[in-house]
Amino acid sequence: MKVLVTVKEVAELADDFEVEGTEVDDRYLEYDLNEWDDYAVEEGVQLNEAGVADEVVTVTIGPERAEETIRMALAKGADRSIRVWDESFEDVDLLDTETKVQILSAVVAEEEPDLVLTGVQAGDDAFGATGVALADDIDFEWAAVVNDLDMDADAGVAHVHRELEGGVEELTDVELPAVLTIQTGINEPRYASLRGIRQAQSKEIAPKTLTDLGLDADAVQSDLTLTNMYEPESESDAEIFEGSADETAGKLAEVLREKGVAE
Amino acid sequence: MSDVLAITEHRRGELRDESFEVISAGRELADDAGGDLHLAVISGDVDSFADSLNREGVDTIHTVENGEEFNHDVYVQAIEALYNDLAPAFVLMPNSVNGLDYAPAVANRLDLPLVTDAIGFEYDGTLTATREMYGSKVETTVEVEGDQFAITTRGAEWPTAEGVGDAEVSAFDFDVDEAAVRSTVTGFEEVGSGDVDISEAEFIVSIGRGIEEEDNLPLIEDLVEATGATLASSRPIVDNGWLPKNRQVGQSGAQVTPQVYLAIGISGAVQHVAGMKGADTIIAINTDPNAPIFDIADYGIVGDLFEVVPELTEQFS
Numbered sequence: 001m002k003v004l005v006t007v008k009e010v011a012e013l014a015d016d017f018e019v020e021g022t023e024v025d026d027r028y029l030e031y032d033l034n035e036w037d038d039y040a041v042e043e044g045v046q047l048n049e050a051g052v053a054d055e056v057v058t059v060t061i062g063p064e065r066a067e068e069t070i071r072m073a074l075a076k077g078a079d080r081s082i083r084v085w086d087e088s089f090e091d092v093d094l095l096d097t098e099t100k101v102q103i104l105s106a107v108v109a110e111e112e113p114d115l116v117l118t119g120v121q122a123g124d125d126a127f128g129a130t131g132v133a134l135a136d137d138i139d140f141e142w143a144a145v146v147n148d149l150d151m152d153a154d155a156g157v158a159h160v161h162r163e164l165e166g167g168v169e170e171l172t173d174v175e176l177p178a179v180l181t182i183q184t185g186i187n188e189p190r191y192a193s194l195r196g197i198r199q200a201q202s203k204e205i206a207p208k209t210l211t212d213l214g215l216d217a218d219a220v221q222s223d224l225t226l227t228n229m230y231e232p233e234s235e236s237d238a239e240i241f242e243g244s245a246d247e248t249a250g251k252l253a254e255v256l257r258e259k260g261v262a263e
Numbered sequence: 264m265s266d267v268l269a270i271t272e273h274r275r276g277e278l279r280d281e282s283f284e285v286i287s288a289g290r291e292l293a294d295d296a297g298g299d300l301h302l303a304v305i306s307g308d309v310d311s312f313a314d315s316l317n318r319e320g321v322d323t324i325h326t327v328e329n330g331e332e333f334n335h336d337v338y339v340q341a342i343e344a345l346y347n348d349l350a351p352a353f354v355l356m357p358n359s360v361n362g363l364d365y366a367p368a369v370a371n372r373l374d375l376p377l378v379t380d381a382i383g384f385e386y387d388g389t390l391t392a393t394r395e396m397y398g399s400k401v402e403t404t405v406e407v408e409g410d411q412f413a414i415t416t417r418g419a420e421w422p423t424a425e426g427v428g429d430a431e432v433s434a435f436d437f438d439v440d441e442a443a444v445r446s447t448v449t450g451f452e453e454v455g456s457g458d459v460d461i462s463e464a465e466f467i468v469s470i471g472r473g474i475e476e477e478d479n480l481p482l483i484e485d486l487v488e489a490t491g492a493t494l495a496s497s498r499p500i501v502d503n504g505w506l507p508k509n510r511q512v513g514q515s516g517a518q519v520t521p522q523v524y525l526a527i528g529i530s531g532a533v534q535h536v537a538g539m540k541g542a543d544t545i546i547a548i549n550t551d552p553n554a555p556i557f558d559i560a561d562y563g564i565v566g567d568l569f570e571v572v573p574e575l576t577e578q579f580s
């Protein structure tokens with residue numbers, strides 16, 4: 001069984017940052033593997049180690065810079081990677097779900113995986129839509145927000161738990177081939193070992209353009225345009241204690257005593 | 264046609280709050296666009312659900328009888344059929360866990376541009392939606408190209424619809440393509456009961472990723488002991504296995520309503536806030552003055568927990 005894992009490099013904002021137009025300048029951004037994808041990669045690698053999967057391939061839509069993050073996934077045990085980018089994306093602030101789905105569908109057509117794992121959402125744009133939209137597009141079955149996976153490859157069924165609100169899990173059987181969107185906590189993502197990092201250097205990251213995938217740049221025009229970005233106006237009327245740690249802790253202690261919750 | 268088709272949500276025999284929020288959001292859009300608000304309620308006891316959903320502002324409620332519980336394959340098919348029948352300008356769905364499980368498929372199948380997790384929108388011939396990015400650190404407006412749209416709305420951003428309405432209730436018959444139903448819900452499981460019930464606690468000290476390492480937990484446990492508080496946490500602490508699941512506060516964890524909620528090293532992501540915004544008094548300790556938790560806090564310390572917490576513990580020893 002072949003597993004395809006979507007891996008996104010996401011940006012995190014520094015504590016202090018400035019918005020310029022519809023973006024945040026690069027110097028306030030730190031790039032990292034999307035938290036949810038880290039769990040998806042781990043799940044794929046564990047399926048491989050358990051002998052259920054025989055190859056784990058990652059796919060990333062991202063510029064060359066993303067290769068650092070891709071190497072991290074390779075160091076954790078993915079076998080090889082695909083990175084899709086097109087210079088026409090350079091000026092796009094926001095790729096819509098449809099665009100991502102068209103690209104990933106083309107990759108699925110080439111790779112023919114039996115299982116696709118994605119993160120529930122990306123930490124930066126937080127769309128939470130790519131996996132399920134992709135599943136519908138490629139006519140795979142799916143399950144979203146999966147926090148437990150028991151794969152019965154012989155029967156062609158994935159027994160999953162979907163984490164609902166309020167501490168309730170839904171138990172669902174999903175026919176393969178399928179796309180599962182992976183929730184944090186499903187496993188314990190490993191740290192890349194030194195050996196893994198060394199090995200990752202010799203693993204393949206195949207760069208692909210839209211043309212390579214048989215796609216037309218016009219066909220992947222985003223329907224969404226970012227028109228404004230701003231720091232939300234704080235509705236906060238919080239009283240912020242000023243002073244040294246000792247002073248602020250003193251004031252906080254007073255509040256706790258006043259409220260009668262601590263003596 | 265500028266109608267709105269809004270999809271409601273229920274679980275284990277009960278309508279969820281999202282159903283009444285999506286009515287308010289839907290009415291707002293329908294007013295902007297000059298159209299009607301159609302609701303769909305799919306599966307479960309649809310007739311009794313329709314009674315409860317008949318709130319002010321709803322024009323028509325379409326009931327789709329099919330099984331007891333949510334099944335995304337059925338939902339997608341039912342919404343597709345309704346859409347073809349009604350040709351609404353907007354399909355509105357809750358950005359709930361189940362919304363995450365069917366809304367993107369609906370948008371893809373109907374070839375609609377999709378905006379998820381909207382916290383606001385405006386329509387004047389063009390749809391502009393407001394969303395957050397980077398863990399709520401920035402807000403964005405997004406202009407959406409098209410004449411028909413799929414939108415998912417964030418929970419608790421719109422008020423729950425009140426008042427008794429006079430909607431027409433109409434049974435929607437359609438044939439499920441059973442061959443295309445390839446997932447089966449086999450049951451539910453409650454998780455996270457255990458030694459303590461944090462939902463009963465009066466004073467909660469809650470810890471987030473700011474704690475950095477499991478080895479730093481005793482620092483917080485000392486404070487908890489000195490003050491007689493109950494220890495809880497944000498999700499990453501539980502994901503890491505540092506605290507059991509029953510300590511997690513938030514959308515997928517427990518809802519808490521203490522007198523005081525002290526959030527230490529917690530950013531205040533929407534899914535966390537969903538579980539603790541009912542606290543009487545919210546206090547935050549965080550190094551980042553822009554952390555969203557300060558937006559809902561009553562008191563705050565912008566500072567390093569490793570400096571502040573020991574001093575605080577000291578105050579009670």
Ligand SMILES: Cc1cc2nc3c(=O)[nH]c(=O)nc-3n(C[C@H](O)[C@H](O)[C@H](O)COP(=O)(O)OP(=O)(O)OC[C@H]3O[C@@H](n4cnc5c(N)ncnc54)[C@H](O)[C@@H]3O)c2cc1C
Binds near residue numbers: 120470498
């Ligand atoms: C479907 C779904 C369901 C979810 N359900 C839940 C849920 O039930 N509960 C939940 O909590 N999350 C939930 N999440 C995850 C949620 O989106 C966030 O990822 C999570 O709440 C972040 O936890 P955090 O605030 O501890 O970590 P972060 O967001 O990483 O914040 C850490 C904070 O610590 C501060 N900090 C760092 N160092 C220090 C220091 N030395 N002193 C003081 N402050 C410091 C930082 O400034 C930052 O604000 C869910 C997500 C999804 C997609």
